[in-house]
Amino acid sequence: MRIGAVFSQADAGTDPVAIRQWARDVESAGFEHILAYDHILGASAAKLGPGPFGSFPDAPYTEQHNFHEILTLFSHLAAVTETVSFVTSVLVLPQRQTAVAAKQISTIDLLSGGRLRVAVGVGWNPAEYAGLGVDFADRTAILEEQITVMRRLWSEPLVTFEGRFHHLDRVGVNPLPTRPIPLMIGCGGSDAVLKRVVRCADGWMPLLIPGLDSVSFAAGVKRLRELATDAGRDPATLSIHGRVYLGGGPGGGDGWQAGLEEALELGCSDCSIGFNRMAFPGRSHAEHLDAIVGAKEQIDAIVGRSS
């Protein structure tokens, strides 16, 4: 299982020297990847109104929260690192233009020497969609068509495609990536969304909030594999990217070791380690990383025991 570190968007600050150092420190501590969340636009609390938003009881972010644009961030960090990979969690794809995202992802793939993996999802914020000129109601249908179009743009020099949301006439994102870019879907655990993972994606990044989502991580993984088998797909072809937070998850209790062990038992390909910023407000991004790096030995012992 590959272990990565979560880049805490809201705490990272804007000092580019510190941000580059953070990435180098993650790499030198032996983490395999850096994972970061995506928001382009924030809306005021008044505009957002009361929740829930997806599984969130209230809006987790407003226009006051700092967010780095993740694709330019990853391109920048790729230039100052050598081995660490980059994972989006999740790229809110339907609110972005497909060919722009496909081109940016292929550009990063080539500039980083194949160190980008993407998890895409539909997000939760209708105001963000509105600002980007995309109908929130169409988000899942758009996402499915986008995955088809992106994969064709990544593998064919010239693409012609007539769909519900895309009209491409002999265009291409030359130069093509040198490899198939791994594409996961990040989503909850209902049958409808897990079937989409089986149908469209290389893997599943569960976005489950303990205590708020009705589906547990273990039940979701079990169900995903059943659905894959039902659809005639070998469940082993679906990677699963888990996540644990140090300092207690939103569900309470500092059970990250148990969370990591569960990810191993469930056969996850990846697990990212984050720091629960809500439980320790005011800690800096560097302090988050200190905690994550400080746990590395224990993480390695747990992961190593199973291998």
Next chain:
Amino acid sequence: MTGLRVGVDIPYLASPAEIRDFVQAVEELGFDHIGFSEHICSTTDTVFPGPMFTFDEPWREAFTLAAFVAACTSRIEINPAMVLLPLYQPVLAAKLAAEVASLSGHRLRIAASITWNDRECEALGVDPRTRGARFEEQVEVIRRLWTERAVDHDGRFFQLHQTGISPRPAQPIPIWFGAGEMPKGAVPSALAIDRAGRLADGFKFAAPTYLDQAQLERSVGALRAAVAAAGRDPQQYGIEVRMIVQATTPDDYAGVVARAKSIGATHLGVANRIAGGTVDDQIAVCARFAELTRELWAQQQ
């Protein structure tokens, strides 16, 4: 008038190591800015004469490459040119530019144009017939997103209600325009000059325009008049002219610098993208230009 700020282009280099070597070498040579063009969705047809600028060149998305270049350099100004702005959602363009400006330590100067490729527009969901009007509204929306916490905008193409990007740029990001149809010598039209006079922080002339100094002087005069007519100060307005390395011999490099200064250009760009050869050959082309002209760059006019 202060001296001339001189820059070069990133050639069509295939590997990230070559890009890094090139940009670090030209920064070391003392150049002030580095430019690069983009396509999002290339097509196999082209408006450019000759074998250059074809589908097969390794095009990059401008902001993604800019972010990479920013990490490889520390001083040089980063000038994606031309950013094909109508292809982008303005909110995304504002966000991408703000990120690159921040990561680069405020070294970003955008040069934007309305694009020429209808099929590229259509692939991005943009009606090519309205791209000029769309472009003008984009510039307005982008500048507001850079300066206001939560934006309300109800326009012809874009609507925003109490939404904003965070963080916003700590300094203004210059947006220059460029325009000119290649088959017509790349001379900007009256419409393009009027638009740039009203809305741009500067104008980046297309490379071939320096080949006709008299026409270039007329275009610059029209541009300054358009800036003044918009109630703005022509003295604060940037003008970049360019020089194509394969169309000018080294014994005329000093003359190119002198002619750029004579029309009041603030910037000179060496169009070296298709000089050819290895990355070392390409660096040598830039080094030769710097060697022959460097002492002229800072001289007062």
